[in-house]
Each structure stands twice: as structure tokens, then as C-alpha cells.
Amino acid sequence: MTALAGVAGQPIAHSLSPLIHGAWIEAAGLDAEYRAFAPADETEFAALVADGRAGVLRGLNVTAPFKATALALADEVSETARLCGSANLLVFDEGRVRADSTDGEGLMAALAEQAPQLDVEGRPVVILGAGGAARAAAAALKAAGAGVGVLNRTPARAEALASDLGVRAVGPEAVADARLVVSALSGPPEIDVEALRSDAVLMDMTYRPLLTPFLAAGRSRGLATVDGLAMLIGQARPSFRALFGVEPPPVDVRALALAALGETS
Template identity: 65%
Template sequence: MTIRAGVAGWPIAHSLSPVIHSAWIRAAGLDAAYTAYGPESDDQFRDLIGDLRQGTLCGLNVTAPYKEIALELAEEASPTARACGSANLLWQDGGVLRADSTDGHGLMAALMEQAPTLEMKGNIATVLGAGGAARAAVHALGEVFAEVRIINRTPARADALIAAVQPHTSARLACSDAVSDTALVVNALSVPPELDLTTLAPEAVLMDMTYRPLMTGFLQAGAERGHTVVDGLAMLIGQARPSFATLFGVAPPDVDVRAEALRVLGETP
């Protein structure tokens, strides 16, 4: 019987998750399918989760705007998902709907791959934004950095993020515009950030969580100034690895899914 899984969000046409997972499925020789689902409302998303509960699907990755609802619908959630306040992975396990968040894993995997010399322990990271993506980033970075700062146009949202995540991390979380001493800046906004790069130390690393385009204006400006930059595609692939293992019960094969994703993006590997 074909194992069926997929990714749910709206809009969903831009998602590269089917490209990545399908490449792994082919390489592993699995009788499986990974499909993009585009529920346009909360009710349609809940209907899709009904299919998951009935066994039509073995599991789903979840993207915006349904990550918070995914956590609410789960019967069991990992500590990471609870700390992030959202889930990007739902699956059936012995009749129990479980939830996890692999976004933080993807972020750290991207940093280790594309900025291997970044010193994290004892240093400061800065996150731009205070939405769901930022919360997952702050939680993950708080596991390794001494301090994580949040810059957001609405300070009240940054304060709310800190209040939600601080109990789950030993790092100091702060709302601050100071970046001269930060080792890492992560853009978790869906729009180009307004940040004066001249205030950054030369060794600061820049990361963007988006991947369309792969080299965003934020990353391009950083690269032109000599900063190490980390793209959102590396994070997407990083979060997909543990998702694939959970959904299909095998580790992702060692194939170059990045090259396949770059081809779809129209980028040169």
C-alpha cells in the first residue's frame, strides 16, 4: 500500500517540500507519495487532519498559516513544539496524533552547513521579527547562544515572544536594537528587513529564513560587505530530514536534494 504524506499550507504552490521529499522517496525506492495540500481556511485544514486521523495520510508537514492550529489539534506534542507554540509536523502513532517542530533543527543544520566557523557558545544572536518563525528561531538559538535579541517594529510583540519562550531556555532573551556585538543576525520577517549593515562586526553571519529568491536582498547586501551568509533553502532541507524519517520510517538517502531544489528555483547549483 502506498504511504501518503504531504505538506499543508496556504498559499502552497511555492513550496519546495514536495520536490525535496519526492527526491528522497525515489532514491529510497519507497512506495510512497508526498503531495502539497492547499486548504484555504482553518475549517478546510481541520478536514485534512480528519483524513490523517482516519489513516488516509500517515502524516503532514505544516506551514503557514496553520502551524499554531496543528499544535492545538495534536493529542501529544514534543517539548520543542510546545516551546515554539506551533508544530510543522503531524503524524499518527498508534492512534495518537503527535506534533513536533523541526524548524529549529533546520535552522541549526543550515548554520552548521554554511557557517561552520560561527562561534555560538557565549555569544549573542539577533532575530529580526516576532512572529511564529521568529519564535522557533529564538527557541533554537537560545539552546546554544548566551543571549538572543529580538528586533521588531512592534515592541509589544517582541515582549510577548520573550514571555512565551523565556521559560523554555536558559539564554537571556531581550528586546534590543543593538547589533554591533552580535555574532549572528537571522531574518525571520516575510519582507526585506530594515537594518544598517554598517553597524555589524565584519565577522557577523547573516541568515535569511526565506528562499525565494535564494539570495535575498538582505543576504546579497551582506555578502557584498564580506559577511558569511546562510540561505533559507539550507534550513528547509534541514527541517525536512527529521520530518522524512518520521513520516516514512527511514533516514533520508544521501542524494543531492539541494541541486534538485535549485533546478526548480531556476538557480545554478
């Protein structure tokens, strides 16, 4: 029986996850399929999870706006997902639903790949945003020993995140000392790149466009940058292992994704 998994979100047509997982499935020779699901609302998403409980699906990656709902519908929740307050991975096993978050692992993989010179242990880092992706970043970077500060336009949200994860809420002045600045925002951050230290690393979780205005401003100053596509692929690897029980084969999925995006590097 073909193992069926996929990614659920709304909208979802833009997702590169089916391309990435599909390439790994083909290279591994699996009898499996990974497709995009577009539930219209939480009721339809819950129905999709019910299909998983019934054995129709092996598992789901989950993206906006269903990450919090995914966590709420799970029977078992990893500590990482609990800290994030959301889940981007559901695995179905004999009628039960396990929830996890691989976003933090993806972030750390992206940093290791594109900023290998960066050691965050004992260093100040600032995360821009206070949503689920920011929580995943904060949890992962704190676990790596970084001094994590959270900056958000609504200070109360930053303070709530900081209280939950044992990190700090900071003001705009904190970016001047940061060794790493991570944007977990949906739009361009209002950050003066000229105020950053000369060895700062900038990361943007967005990958459309690949070179965001934030990263472009950093590059113009000669700063190291880390893009959202590296994080997407980084979080997909542990998801693939959880969904299909094998390691992702050595396929250049970044090249495939860049081609799909119309990018060259």
C-alpha cells in the same frame, strides 16, 4: 498500501517540499507519496487532519497559515512545538496526532552547513521577527548556548516571545554587537548592514529569492551568509525520518531545488 504524506498550506503551489521528499522517496525505494495539500481555510485543514486520524495519511508538514491550528489539533505536543507555539509537523499514529517543530533543527543544520566557523555558544545573536519561525530560532539558539535577543517592529510582541522563552527583547542597537543576525521576517529587514561587526553571520529564512536583499548587502560587505533553502532542507530531514521511519538517502536535493528555483548556487 502506499504511505501517503504531504505538506499543507495556503498558498502551497510554490512549495519545494514535494520535490525534496519525492527525491528521497524514490532514492530509498519506498512505496510512498508526498504531495501538496491546499486547504482553503481552517475547516478544510481540520478535515485533512481528520483524514490522518482515520489512517488515510501518515503525516503532514504544515506551513502558513495553519501552524498554530496544527498545534491546537494535536493530542501530543513536543516541548519544542510548545515553546514555538506552533507545529510544522504532524504525525498520525493509530488515531492520535503528534505535533512537533523541526524549524529550529533546520536552522542549526543550515548554520553548520554554510557557516561552519560560527560557534554561537556564549555569543550574542539577534533574531528579527516575533512569529512562529522566530520562536523556533530563539528556542534552538538558546539551547545551543547563545545569548538570544529578539528585535521586532512591535516591541510588545518581542517582549512576549522573550518572556515565554527566557530570552531578551532588544532594540536596533543590539545588532551592532551580534555575532549572528537571523531574519525571520517575510520581507527585507530594516537593518544597516554597515553597522554590523566584520565577523557577523547573516541568515535569512526566506529562499525566494535565494539571495535576498539582506544577504546580498551582507555579501557586499564580505560577511558570511546562510540562506533559507539550507534551512528548508535541514528541517525536511527530521520530518522525513518521522514520516517514513528511514533516513533520507544521500541525494543532492539542494541541486534539484536550485534548478526548480532557477538558481545556480
